[in-house]
Amino acid sequence: MSTVPARTAQDLTADVAGGIGHSPQRPDGVLKVRGEFAYSSDLWADDMLWGATLRSPHPSARIRGVDTSAALALPGVYAVLTHADIPGPSKHFGLVVSDQPVLAIDEVRYQGEAVAVVAADHPETARRAVAAIRVDYAVREPVTDAAAARADDAPRVHPDGNIVRYARIRRGDPAPTADVVVRGEYAIGMQDQAFLGPESGLAVPAADGGVDLYVATQWLHADQRQIAPCLGLPQDKVRLTLAGVGGAFGAREDLSMQIHACLLALRTGRPVKFVYSREESFFGHVHRHPATLSYETGATRDGKLVYVKGSVVLDGGAYASSTPAVVGNATSLGAGPYEVPNVHMDVWGMYTNNPPCGAMRGFGSVQAAFGYESQLDRLAAALGLDPVELRLRNALHQGSTMPTGQVVDSAAAVREILTAVRDMPVPPTDPGTDPLGLPGGAGNTTHGEGVRRGIGYAVGFKNVGFSEGFDDHSTARVRLGVVGGEPVAVVRTAAVEVGQGHVTVQQQIARTELGVDRVVIPPADTSMGNAGSSSASRQTYLTGGAVRAACRAVRDRVLDRARARTGVRDGLDLAGGNVVDAGGAVLVPLAELLADGEIDETAVYRPRRTAPMDPDTGRQDFAHLQFAFCAHRAVVDVDTELGLVRVVELAAAQDVGKAVNPGALVGQIHGGSVQGMGLALMEEIQVEGGIVRNPSFTDYLIPTILDTPPMPVEVLELADPHAPYGLRGVAEPPTISAAPAVVAAIRAATGRPLTRIPVRPQDITG
């Protein structure tokens, strides 16, 4: 077992009920179990219209003409808009690069691209109107091979060429040699976030000529920044309020129906609601980048890594979305959580006519991890070493130098989490003969014949927060007042609750910092300062940091008031709704102090600023704010005759720095692990010639409760002294290590190379 304590001292003085370190009930929980929580698809206004979208059936085509007259003539249709109806000044949007038309302008670059939108009095009327729009397409041959799209003479998806971003690392010996060298080519399919709550929202035209948009998103201010210039409105006339979010996982970082709904609301003067169907949802958001990876890994005979050479091509599809950041992660994290003295990484993010790809949990790292972890297993086999032992001999640790040159300046518990999963009890080896406990399950395909057991390990890591020089920050406003004779804190931010429990964390921080029980979290909206995105495992760190800072500003003023009132100068603290002295005795109730007026403070939290990597060498001493690590051990049973897999157990260990909400973070580890398992075994958007073949939950499979194994979790708390409360981002690392661990286990059971995920039955049976 680990010799390092699993927990380091925290900068918390008091243990407050419902505060930091507890797992209080989430504030939206009762509404959610009653079915009364208002998701974006539940919104309703008296005279609202329904929006619908006409999408391109072709992955690449010129548009020779659009005829909307038949659609407009249908009774109940109030508006039909094309790009010609966009006020501008901008007709494009995009998270990083504004390259995507709000509605297609003279050409379409992927199947599903929005061409026209309709508002009608019933969703069926809107669908019929969409069907009545005539578009004259001149179909072109789509660009579908991301690697081939790099060629100078490849057809161009965008005028400036097909490379969205190329990044590289050149560290150490330019021509390294090693005793033992293994090479591998790997491929990853296109994964979908498959959140359950479809893209939806309600745009309401306002009396001041602006628009109020109630929407499920991940980042209110990024939406506002992209929407306003397309409507010809200043930002303060485009007001966003967060509606209930039915999961996100990266898919809501880009715009979907936001601009369309606002355009139609402003045109018709009536509220307009959009709700995508599941099929439309598959076309309405970006996916995880498919990737091809080529790795060469060299080591000494005693298993010390000498070099990693990696080449990765990420298919970004038709528009840039967050491809630049995905490339940055795959480059800087591409050698894995190991000490490697010589590293060459070359990573391309490409435009093609495939569906656009962008953010999904663990982006850039998920793809690279399948490559570097598969290589480590290959290397272990070549060296005759245990795969865990090989990883331990090379494990990254605090003080290690990353391929970028960045020195890891807080715990990097690779050794500790690996040994933790290795040392957990192993499930019983006999799967029995009940088909429900065997591969194939209720399909009753085996009673144990041909079934082999395998165990596999993997480690993954991820940068927390926005990297490479982004001005990452968040804003919080905290007001402490009295309601009904009791002190109540109101915490306002623009941070998005997507299900992860961020609203609970905000309450916990306020309870701990202010010693009050009642904390109100109003809906997030753009009247507050930018909170950044609920992505990159960053919100507890960033907005948590802002809430803590605002609380501490409030606390300082409260204590000043208390000193003036009581004359006691030193040792004052807040607890149980009172100001207390050093001995814990009540000096004055908060309610009494606040009778002189409530206290209201706003704080902006900025963590240490990162900086861009050198374009030639990748060199950068501080490209990433923080690293977070997870390890998995997967145990699988494989029916080697039919190629069916049953995951018996998926054990995880993760260092979280500080378990701010132990219950919620274990929930994140469970959910993230299953998304990684799904990528390993079943989840793939099948794209042929730019055409999506399986846009439904009938054909795009995500794990059910029958597919999902028990998942023991061990949580380590090795504080990061640079982060609020010592915490480390949690949500993404489990998705990164789960997939390679499951595949390693299937390899152990079958001896097959399995260089592609998801693993298909034919990959196992040969």
Added chain:
Amino acid sequence: MRVTIEINGTERVLDDVWEGESLLYALRERAGLPGAKNACEQGECGSCTVYLDGRPVCACLVAAGQAAGHAVRTVEGLSTVDGELDRVQRAFLAAGAVQCGFCTPGLIVATHDLLARVPSPDDAQIREALSGNLCRCTGYEKILDAVRLAAGSPA
């Protein structure tokens, strides 16, 4: 057309229902009961699970007209009239089985049905009974905890 359905014990008359509308749409958009959720509308995810004459169904796969003259019970109808939560609702909260919550109403109805049929289900029975309900957030571990907890609580 006009459709009359008993919903959560009350007879409801819904007007101007288009023949192609699902029970799910009628509940959500006409009866003001958005608890049944619209995650796939293809009968694959279970998020819209409601009781129809005491049997759990995907409301998206039932035409509103088919439900005419029948009794529907939704997640909104599980708590008592004075608002007290059902034991399944309490257990989902206590176990931390709710994240985004979009699957929750369907899972609560499916669990409510399971416990009515099998008061003390083992894990295999729970997994089989809930295999038609997708959840993307939780990895199902805490949902299993919730069902075990509810089974151990008085109905």
